[in-house]
Amino acid sequence: MFKQRYTYNPETCHYEPHFVSGKKVRNRLMVLMLFSFLLASGCYYFYLQTGEAIDLVQLKQSNRRLKSQWALLQDEMKQQKTELQKFIAEDDQLYRPILEADSLAKTERLAGVGGTLRIPEEVKAYPIIEHSLANALQMKHELTVEYESFEQLQKLVNTKTKQWASRPAIQPIDNQDLVFLYGTFGMRLNPVLGIYRLHKGLDFKAKTGTPIYATGDGEVLDAYYSDSYGNVVYINHGFGFETRYAHMVRFIVNKGEKVKRGQVIGYVGNTGTSAGEHLHYEVLYRGQHINPIHFFQRDLSNQEYQKLLELAKNNNTTLD
Ligand SMILES: [Zn+2]
Known part of the structure; x- marks a missing residue:
């Protein structure tokens, strides 16, 4: 509700309605608009500055967390690779000689690796991820070869067990009864x-x-x-x-x-x-x-x- 303002006129000793000229109103409105514009710009600028700062902190925290998880993942991969190499060594140097089977040549173990290492194009832009992915895929291939090798050895064990049980290996007469x-x-x-x-x-x-x-x-x-x-x-x-x-x-x-x-x-x-x-x-x-x-x-x-x-x-x- 618009309120009528009054000013005291010393000449008439009366309060008289106060009228503001249109020019003054326009000027005031201009000032108000300018002030509003400056205030809005300031707020927006402040928002941008503050928002960016928050995003950056969050990104840094997230980055640290990812780096830490990445390092753990790399350690785990190294350990798994070491375990796999132990399995491969036992396969070649222990089980196969016992079972009189030829060792798997390195070329057999790596056969087809080139074909299986399909690195997606989008990953190639990140060398560290590309390198790790290549390692993981190679491990997967070696595991597959080792798994097949163990299956082959298991069949060989079954055959050898039957063969050893079948082979004549004792005296037909007990030593105690033998004259x-x-x-x-x-x-x-x-x-x-x-x-x-x-x-x-x-x-x-x-x-x-x-x-x-x-x-x-x-x-x-x-x-x-x-x-x-x-x-x-x-x-x-x-x-x-x-x-x-x-x-x-x-x-x-x-x-x-x-x-x-x-x-x-x-x-x-x-x-x-x-x-x-x-x-x-x-x-x-x-x-x-x-x-x-x-x-x-x-x-x-x-x-x-x-x-x-x-x-x-x-x-x-x-x-x-
Ligand atoms: Zn005889």
Whole structure:
């Protein structure tokens, strides 16, 4: 509501309405507008200055935090890379030699790295990020190769475990039951036939009824009576190995049966062409007879084994 102003007129001794001229009003309005403009400009300038300062502080804080996190990330990457290199070294220098597998060549480990290191164009503007990303991608590739390598080694372990379990590796007669071992592999005089012929195995002298053990995991290839071998069991161990157990008093496995190393398959006897109770034991590798004496590593100490080898050299007798 507009209020009428009054001024005292000394000449008339009265208060009279005060009128402001249009010019004065315009001038005042101009001054007011100018003042308003200056005030608004000042505020705006102050806002800009203050706002920028706040943004800068926040940016600096954010930058410090990012740098700190970045450093932690780099340390973590270094540690992971060191761990990966340990895995690779163990793979090449420990597991593969044990499993008789060739080491992976460096070229195989790095094969295809160039193709997998696809650095996005926008990242290439930041060398530090590009470098780290390249490192991370290379690690990813090496991990993939290592993972595949371990899968391959696992398959190899399974095969080797089966192979080791199948390989003839013990004596078919327990040392406690053994009366004498005729280490006679090769050309010998046959005591029954009275002629020299190839003696294809070893003769374990033991009492009739002494248990005979399968010397490795396998499958019974045959179990029958033969005029020469008497009651005989053939075991196929796979991986090229076969064993034969002859002159048994009886066998207790059948053709096609799976057997485990150390399983009793029959008992010592004197059947077939035999000059006394004993087990005639043969080992074949890829169809060729080999000296079973080389397959007793689980039963003998080094000294006992050397003694056995000496005995085998000098012993010229067989029981069949
Ligand atoms: Zn024999």
